[in-house]
Amino acid sequence: SSGINAEYGGRRRGSSEGTLAVETTKIMEVYVHSINNITRSTDAIGKIDPYVIVYANEQVIGKTKPVDNATSAVVNELFVIKSKGDPRSVKFRFDLMDEDIGDDDEVGAGAFNPATEESLDNQIVHLKYKGKDIGSISITIKIKDILLI
Numbered sequence: 001s002s003g004i005n006a007e008y009g010g011r012r013r014g015s016s017e018g019t020l021a022v023e024t025t026k027i028m029e030v031y032v033h034s035i036n037n038i039t040r041s042t043d044a045i046g047k048i049d050p051y052v053i054v055y056a057n058e059q060v061i062g063k064t065k066p067v068d069n070a071t072s073a074v075v076n077e078l079f080v081i082k083s084k085g086d087p088r089s090v091k092f093r094f095d096l097m098d099e100d101i102g103d104d105d106e107v108g109a110g111a112f113n114p115a116t117e118e119s120l121d122n123q124i125v126h127l128k129y130k131g132k133d134i135g136s137i138s139i140t141i142k143i144k145d146i147l148l149i
Contacts, residue, residue: 033139
């Protein structure tokens with residue numbers, strides 16, 4: 001079983017009663033805090049109804065609930081994943097969308113690479129559309145050890 005422990009980053013802890021193996025695994029919590037100052041509109045009348053699609057390594061891990069008629073909004077939604085390898089090697093992409101009656105429109109997109117960042121707390125991800133800055137979102141990514149039972 002030590003092979004499994006090593007693979008999942010588990011640690012063995014000794015005790016005087018013999019050895020009890022404690023297995024842990026790393027999970028990632030991805031918080032989307034807010035949508036900030038969106039300057040691009042895809043609607044002829046009124047403001048956009050923004051929501052964020054969250055990707056980890058190009059795989060959709062979730063999307064936030066749409067907010068009616070807003071260019072800035074508090075979102076505070078959480079998505080939890082487990083990465084197969086080093087959590088910091090997971091690359092994130094965030095697509096800001098406008099919910100419409102027909103097809104939803106892409107407003108802008110931004111990327112976040114934990115491997116190149118010192119802090120993963122309260123980060124601003126700048127969103128662009130065709131090279132132009134159109135606003136941002138605020139995120140936090142937490143890497144946590146959880147017990148395997």
